[in-house]
Amino acid sequence: MLEGHHYIIGKPNMNGCPFGDKLQHQWIRRHQLFERFDQGIIIDRSGLSCAKPEIAAHRLAAQLRGNRIFIAHPNLGITAIACAIAGKQVLTATTDHHHVHIAKHNASIYNIDHQITFLEADPRQIMRDAKPRDFDAIILDPPFPPASKTSSNQALHLHDFDPPLTPLLQHAASCSSQIALLTPSSLDLNPLSQYASNIHIHNFAIDNNTSHRTILLWN
Template structure:
């Protein structure tokens, strides 16, 4: 978060899990829509960027303290009026949410995720099934962006598109080095710059 010196607050997990701002801004540009759900908002890095490209962001996180940090950080960026913060379990809330797009940046399992040669998208942090997460997201919208570790199993990302489904996998680089992968589904495919 580029405004760290202006008072942005992060918890321990936020230090290693917040999406770098340049990547978050790029994803937000690709996900322009009226309403977007940020299913695992954490300290708000992506939700803040979505507020610049979407009319309304529904930012969900199961941890009340992280939602409060996200709310505070949105205030630092001056976008708190475009974000509706919800404390709750995305899997329980999904069937009641309506939006044009869904952004998924689930927990990857702490810094240890980077030790995996190929990251298992079906087991995510060891407690969450990526296929179930995609089913929950599809109950909201077919337009899904999924942020994953750079070592994510691309075959699993493709399989998550479902039978006959399509996916666009984009490698996110910072300073010439692979940082993360974003998988785009539905009408979000092909929305990037050439």
């Protein structure tokens, strides 16, 4: 399933971060990212670097109107898991086949994998092919830019992400009136007003430091 890919399977009493000291701050909070981490949750370096706490995922799922949810780039799967637990119909897509398997496995730890469809596909293509209002909400959870950018005092811009956020936002706005964007707290918010008439920002803080933002855009 993940041959040749460096990943960790969660179990009790794991100490130092297996991905190096630079991710130790995320590693020590692994049970905030997944309450069931010790029961076999799979994580990898890229997923851990941009993972959001489980409580934030449940909060977002409760805020979203409607039931048909599309998640572009599900990462380790916690947002998809939270939406499925909230009773929503969840479709996810990413071109990263490792994260397709990781997210599906992690959903199985919560006994919710049967309520989520995991696709290895370009989410931009899925949104291009979708009709207006095919989805009640779209969640964009792209991989974060390198730590050298997210840890600096410089603002992040839409083009700093890979894939860039501008095409993702454009496609999302064409097929849903409700978009959730999960980003580092340093993202420049000014360009977002062109995609929605209403914007709500929730900063999630860990140890009194804002780690990331959940941005809701709707018309």
